[in-house]
Amino acid sequence: xxxxxxxxxxxxxxxxxxxxxxxxxxxxxxxxxxxxxxxxxxxxxxxxxxxxxxxxxxxxxxxxxxxxxxxxxxxxxxxxxxxxxxxxxxxxxxxxxxxxxxxxxxxxxxxxxxxxxxxxxxxxxxxxxxxxxxxxxxxxxxxxxxxxxxxxxxxxxxxxxxxxxxxxxxxxxxxxxxxxxxxxxxxxxxxxxxxxxxxxxxxxxx
Numbered sequence: 787x788x789x790x791x792x793x794x795x796x797x798x799x800x801x802x803x804x805x806x807x808x809x810x811x812x813x814x815x816x817x818x819x820x821x822x823x824x825x826x827x828x829x830x831x832x833x834x835x836x837x838x839x840x841x842x843x844x845x846x847x848x849x850x851x852x853x854x855x856x857x858x859x860x861x862x863x864x865x866x867x868x869x870x871x872x873x874x875x876x877x878x879x880x881x882x883x884x885x886x887x888x889x890x891x892x893x894x895x896x897x898x899x900x901x902x903x904x905x906x907x908x909x910x911x912x913x914x915x916x917x918x919x920x921x922x923x924x925x926x927x928x929x930x931x932x933x934x935x936x937x938x939x940x941x942x943x944x945x946x947x948x949x950x951x952x953x954x955x956x957x958x959x960x961x962x963x964x965x966x967x968x969x970x971x972x973x974x975x976x977x978x979x980x981x982x983x984x985x986x987x988x989x990x991x992x
Contacts (some may be wrong), residue, residue, distance in 0.1 A: 789973065790851070790860040796973050797850020797966035801843060804965055805830055828954050829961045842962040849915070849966030853905040853974070856896040869893045906976055911967040918959035922952040 812827040831838035848868070851861035869889060876886040896905050904910055927946055943949065971977040 790854075792973055793850045793854065793861070793970050794847050796969040797847045798843070800850075800969040801846035801962055801965050804961075805839075805842070809833070828957045831958045838958065842958050845918075845959050846962040846966040849963040850970050852914075852967065853902075853970045856899055856903060856905045857901045862896075866893065902974070902976075906971060906974065908971065908977070911964065911971060911977075915960045915963035915967065918956040918963060919953050920956075922956040923949065926952045 808827060808830045812824075812830065812833075815826065816822045816824050825832050831842060833839075848865070851864060854861040855865045856862075873886050873889055876882040876889065899905065923943070926948055927943060929942065929946070968977055
């Protein structure tokens with residue numbers, strides 16, 4: 787059963803707490819250590835970048851809802867509305883047909899799985915937010931090796947001077963999505979509970 791209200795509030799509260807603590811530390815460290823730059827903290831956007839800060843809060847809330855996309859729920863309606871809108875934007879405004887097709891394929895995966903399947907897995911909590919690390923790289927790196935092998939392409943990417951900058955730009959969103967996701971799994975009793983314990987609990991409740 788989906789706990790829509792608990793999950794979006796949980797994601798918001800958890801990220802708000804993290805953001806507040808991280809912001810305090812961001813200002814405190816340069817005061818204590820003069821050699822540390824003001825924008826040393828990669829886990830949150832720069833204070834002056836209000837759009838990115840709001841974006842991180844939105845991402846945290848959305849990923850607090852995301853795992854329940856595998857069942858008919860408000861979360862599912864929200865995400866498929868977002869994914870449909872993104873698809874339209876990719877096709878109509880950017881003519882990104884391959885990206886739109888891949889997004890469509892990804893959108894079908896949750897509804898093909900059982901409830902509390904891979905969308906509620908701890909490994910997914912770690913891996914899925916990585917999309918926010920990959921998108922800046924894909925958007926900024928234009929010199930993909932098309933004639934060589936995949937190894938050649940990855941080698942060229944590794945030697946790209948802007949790689950760390952691209953990763954850093956997406957890292958605050960990775961953190962926000964991870965926190966939202968972890969909050970959802972925690973509220974569902976999954977994050978600190980083994981699969982064996984979950985199956986035992988399910989048998990007891992039957």
